[in-house]
Amino acid sequence: MGNQPIAFVLLALAMGALIGKFSLKGISLGSTAGTLFVGVILSMTAEAAYAITYSIPGILSSFMLLLFMYALGLKVGPEFFSGLRKGGLPFVGVGLIVFVLNWVICYFGAAWAGLAPGYATGLISGSYTKRRS
Secondary structure: OOOOOOHHHHHHHHHHHHHHHHOOEEEEEEHHHHHHHHHHHHHHHHHHHHHHOOOOOOHHHHHHHHHHHHHHHHHHHHHHHHHHHHHHHHHHHHHHHHHHHHHHHHHHHHHHHOOOHHHHHHHHHHHHOOOOO
């Protein structure tokens, strides 16, 4: 299995689903947490005991992300518009305020600092990242 990362993923899915079905005093991990738990344990064991590291192919990673987004959309989609009607207006307002203030601060900040107009674009792009040192 050292050369087959897809077999590793399928093994983690199968074992995680089995572990997720067991419950102890009414508490269970569920299939999602069980799969995550098994995947972490298998990868730690493979690296520590056999010096095997896995790199999932990009196409599989993209497919799994799309599958997750589809499943999430099926679950949350019907509730999205009803949630917007009930209390979504304040969230939309906060989002718009943050967006507009970011542009205003970056534009006038670049002008105040005497930077060329192209730097304001970099400031805006960089301000939306969450990198912490």
